[in-house]
Amino acid sequence: MPHDHEYLHQHGIAHSHGPGGHTHTHENTKAVLNRLSRAIGHLESVKKMVEDGRDCSEVLVQIAAVRSAINNVGKVILQDHIRHCIVDAVETDDRQAIDDLCQAVDKFVK
Numbered sequence: 001m002p003h004d005h006e007y008l009h010q011h012g013i014a015h016s017h018g019p020g021g022h023t024h025t026h027e028n029t030k031a032v033l034n035r036l037s038r039a040i041g042h043l044e045s046v047k048k049m050v051e052d053g054r055d056c057s058e059v060l061v062q063i064a065a066v067r068s069a070i071n072n073v074g075k076v077i078l079q080d081h082i083r084h085c086i087v088d089a090v091e092t093d094d095r096q097a098i099d100d101l102c103q104a105v106d107k108f109v110k
Contacts, residue, residue: 028080031076032073032080035069035072036073039070039073042065042066045062046066078104078108085101086101
């Protein structure tokens with residue numbers, strides 16, 4: 001009888017995370033998708049501002065707001081990843097997942 005992913009980890013049962021590592025839905029997926037949709041809409045508004053020849057300082061302020069929204073989405077994803085995938089990686093001594101996280105953080109904070 002197949003068990004869910006969390007059960008396998010809780011009971012130390014060996015299992016595969018499939019090709020490409022962890023691929024599962026997290027508790028914040030819907031919130032992340034909603035935030036991304038809002039950021040995309042906001043960016044489309046900024047594009048329209050540029051097309052309409054709006055004041056450069058207004059455009060720059062709106063670009064900063066979009067950047068902030070994207071950074072906040074990244075933080076939610078990072079927190080979710082740490083709480084789930086990295087906890088799993090530590091429990092299963094998955095060094096590759098931890099190395100991958102370190103590389104992703106390096107790219108995220110640039």
